[in-house]
Amino acid sequence: MRYGVRRRLFVVSMLLLLVVGTASGVVLERQLRSWLEARVDRELERIARTAATMVHVKAPGGQDVAQLPRASTTVDGVSVSIHLRRRDTSNLREALASDIEVAWAGGIGHTRRYDPEAGGFVRSVAVPVRGVDGGVVAVVRAATPLAEVDAAVGTLRKTMVAAGLVGLAVAAFMSWLASTLAARSLRSLASSAARLVHTGGEARVTGGNAHELAHLAGSFNALADRLRTALDALAAERDQLEAVLDALEDAVVIVDADRRVVRMNAAAERMLGVEAVDPNTPVVSVLRSADLLECIGRLASGGDDAVSLSCELPGGRHVVARVEPLRGRGGAVLAMQDVSDRVHMERARRDLVANVSHELRTPVAIVRTNAEALADGALEDPAVARRFVDAIVRNAERLGTLLEDLLDLAKLESRHASRTMSRTNVEIESVAQAVVARLAPLADKRGQSVVVDVVPPQLAAYADRSALDQILSNLLENALRYGDDGGHVWIRARVDEGGVVVSVEDDGPGIAARHRSRVFERFYRVDEGRTRAAGGAGLGLAIVKHLVMAMDGTVEVDDRPPRGTRFAIRLPSGPAGTGEDAGTVPEEA
Incomplete structure (x- = not known):
């Protein structure tokens, strides 16, 4: 069983009081008995000496007392006896009377012995009686029972017990009160320490009025302050580590x-x-x-x-x-x-090298073959020579176009190269009509119709005119080249939230969903054989994407129900006062 602090303090205090009270009573009783018996010894010695002076008085009948073998009398409860001769002390009872032997030896004997006849302890004192020659001729002993001493000691014992009980009761109450107050202070201290733990050092520990507990509370508070400082430092380091970890790109x-x-x-x-x-x-x-x-x-x-x-x-x-x-x-x-971007870039680099090599190989081979044919004698036949020269010119133009597209794309993709764009409010319909007019021969050749639908007609986008022209030109040329003969192409422009949406739509065969995420990659072809037959190099859409991004726009591709493809470009609408005749704003691509 576990006891509380108050009960422990009370029990310890009671035990301490009982031990101290009992020890004090025993010591006091012994001191009192010793003092009383010493007083009795002095009184007995006085009586014995007084009796010794009367030894030479004649006894009744004219006989000298010194000649009597023994005489005894009782005065006020004190027994006085005279011993005229030294007896044999071999007897045990006589041996106990050591005070007489001491007196015969010339000293004063004191004895405390138990006397069955008196029914208790007796105190006796023996003094010597000296003759004319100075020798001991008799011994006078005075003895008295210690009943009065025992009574006095008993009375004292009862008084001490009564006083001790009263004192113990008072001490018990005081001990209970003190232990209760101490336990209350300790409980308050423990409660404050518990709050200190739960609040992480924010609470304060109070120790009451007791100096020791107040000092202990101060030590707790100092420890709490250090703990709070350490916890704050740890929290700061943790937050710093959390911030560093969250800021890492890895x-x-x-x-x-x-x-x-x-x-x-x-x-x-x-x-x-x-x-x-x-x-x-x-x-x-x-x-x-x-x-x-x-x-x-x-x-x-x-x-x-x-x-x-x-x-x-x-x-x-x-x-x-x-x-x-x-x-x-x-x-x-x-x-x-x-490292996905790095892996993709490395893969794109390998693909670029392979694609460029592949794209250059065919026209270079044609040019080389036709040139060799001319060198081998085809110049002699004008008709044949003309056909070879046309093939050389056509593939040389194809090589030039491919190289120009590659250079433009490299400039747009380079982080260190910049392209100065004169961004103004460009009317979309005028640019679209110019592109349609330029590509009209291609549309007429395949019997295709092109419709420009801009609402409102004066709708303008904040863009570079030449860049917008190239974007629409590449998209319209793709629609005409890969669309069906006799098909239709629409160039539409509408106001949208926060900008302008320009779309190029056709009713051709469309682009499968699995190809749409990659059509803007360099040299990517949806249909390899069909693209080569149409004369494309696979760079037009990549250039469109980078030009749109350079003007803070976006481009996406989707289906055009029920059949066909729709390329949509979102461009910002320009601020007021930035028309085509209002000046230019240089920007980096």
């Missing part, structure tokens, strides 16, 4: 020894496609890479060597990862860098 995942997520930064959540992962979530539920899970499991279980590897996450994301072990408590830290 994904970081911290895993404990049980392979559960401890911390995951925002980049990791974005990379893995998860949101607000709870602590203690198994890492296998958020990370879908067998290679990474194997490395994390090995290092979290006590492995010492860091591991670096490249892998592909679900969804086609390529990452370079490094797994470091957590020393001491176990676990691992996974850092991942998304």
Whole structure:
């Protein structure tokens, strides 16, 4: 059974009072008895000496007292006896009368003995009686029972017991009161300390009026202040670490020894496609890479060597990862860098080299073949020579167009190159009509019709006129080249939220959904054979995309029900006072 502080203090105080009271009573009783018996000894010695002076008085009948073998009398309860000769002390009872032997030896004997006849202890004092020659001729002993001493001691004992009980009751009350107050102060101190723990050092500990408890409370408060300072420092470091982790572009995942997520930064959540992962979530539920899970499991279980590897996450994301072990408590830290753009750029670079080589190979081969034919004698036949020369000129123009498109695209894609655009409020209908007029021979050749529909007719976009002309030209040329003979093409422009939407639509064969996300890539062809037959190089839509982006716009491709394709360009509408005759605003592409 566990006792509270108040009960413990009370019990200890009562035990201490009982021990001290009992010890004090015993000591006091012994001191009193010793003092009373010493007083009795002095009185007995006085009586014995008085009796010794009367030894030479004649007894009745004329006989000298000194000649009597023994004489005794009782005065006021004191027994006085005279011993004229020394007896043999071999007897036990006589041996107990050591006071007489001491007196015969010339001293004063004191004895405390039990006397059965008196029914209690007796105190006796023996003094010597000396003769003319100075020798001891008799011994006078005075003895008295210690009943009065015992009565006095008993009365004292009763008084002490009564006083002790009263004092014990008072002391018990005072001890209970003191222990209650002390326990109350301690409970207050404990309650304040508990609040100190729950509030993280914000609360204050009070110790009451007691100096010691107040000092202890002050120590608690000082400790709380230091703890609060340490906690604030830790919180600041934690927040700083959280900010650093969230600011990192690389994904970081911290895993404990049980392979559960401890911390995951925002980049990791974005990379893995998860949101607000709870602590203690198994890492296998958020990370879908067998290679990474194997490395994390090995290092979290006590492995010492860091591991670096490249892998592909679900969804086609390529990452370079490094797994470091957590020393001491176990676990691992996974850092991942998304290199998908780098992988795609490398792949695009290889594709570009392959595509450019492929695109250049055919016209160069035709030019070379026809030139060799002319050199081998075809010049002698004017008709044949004319056909070879036309082929050389046609493929040379194709090479020139391809190179110009490549240079334009390189300038648009370069981060270090800039293209100065004169952006103004350009009327869309005028640009569209100019493009239609320029491509009319191609439309007439295939029996196709082109309709320009701009509402309102004065609708303008904030754009560079030459860039908008090239965009519409590339889109209209694609629609005419890849559309059906006798088909229809529409150039439409409408006001939309925050800008202008310009679309080029046709009723041709359309573009399958699986190709739409890639039609703006360089040299990408939906139908390889058909594109080559139409004479395209696969760069027109890529140029359109970069020109639109340079003017802060967007471009997208979709179906045109019931049949055909729709390219939609969203451009910003210009501020007032920025018409085509209002000046130019230089911007970097």
